[in-house]
Amino acid sequence: MRPPQEIETGEIIGGFAHNQVLALADKVVEAVKSGAIKRFVVMAGCDGRFKDRTYFTEVAQQLPKDTVIMTAGCAKYRYNKLDLGDIGGIPRVLDAGQCNDSYSLAVIALKLKDVFGVDDINELPISFDIAWYEQKAVAVLLALLSLGVKGIRLGPTLPAFLSPTVIDVLVKNFDIKPVGDVAEDVNAIMQGK
Numbered sequence: 001m002r003p004p005q006e007i008e009t010g011e012i013i014g015g016f017a018h019n020q021v022l023a024l025a026d027k028v029v030e031a032v033k034s035g036a037i038k039r040f041v042v043m044a045g046c047d048g049r050f051k052d053r054t055y056f057t058e059v060a061q062q063l064p065k066d067t068v069i070m071t072a073g074c075a076k077y078r079y080n081k082l083d084l085g086d087i088g089g090i091p092r093v094l095d096a097g098q099c100n101d102s103y104s105l106a107v108i109a110l111k112l113k114d115v116f117g118v119d120d121i122n123e124l125p126i127s128f129d130i131a132w133y134e135q136k137a138v139a140v141l142l143a144l145l146s147l148g149v150k151g152i153r154l155g156p157t158l159p160a161f162l163s164p165t166v167i168d169v170l171v172k173n174f175d176i177k178p179v180g181d182v183a184e185d186v187n188a189i190m191q192g193k
């Protein structure tokens with residue numbers, strides 16, 4: 001076979017696993033306390049090539065400029081080439097790495113819980129808008145549920161094995177919801193819903 005041809009050029013900043021983000025913890029906390037950062041939105045998970053998955057591109061574009069997206073896994077490819085800028089030097093897309101680095105996002109959330117002195121992870125200014133595509137995301141989702149995270153949005157498609165009974169349990173106990181209209185979801189995220 002012929003060698004692969006370069007089809008695009010540019011730079012993407014990555015490497016924001018938990019050690020790096022926590023090294024910036026003072027800066028991040030200060031930005032939250034000053035109001036420079038209003039909300040973190042975790043948009044991690046799996047990606048597929050279908051056009052309906054542009055939901056995450058559109059959310060990234062429509063989120064206010066005082067939000068920071070935390071990501072890991074293939075979902076980031078939907079928006080990591082957008083020039084979303086930074087907040088006082090903190091990139092608006094903090095990319096922890098590949099899907100296994102979702103662990104880092106959980107560590108960061110738990111550390112922020114300590115730093116802000118809250119008992120419940122759901123009191124943090126963090127929303128979860130998770131991209132679902134294939135089975136590894138089950139493990140990530142179960143990890144989030146075991147940490148007590150509620151109100152997770154999941155989409156743009158839902159797992160085929162979600163029977164009505166399982167959905168009922170997830171909705172009742174964890175307030176899981178499917179992603180919806182981009183503008184409405186962004187609005188709800190900014191209100192912590």
Ligand code: SF4
Binds near residue numbers: 072074100136137
């Ligand atoms: S499990 Fe596969 S599709 Fe999902 S984030 Fe990891 S590499 Fe991407």
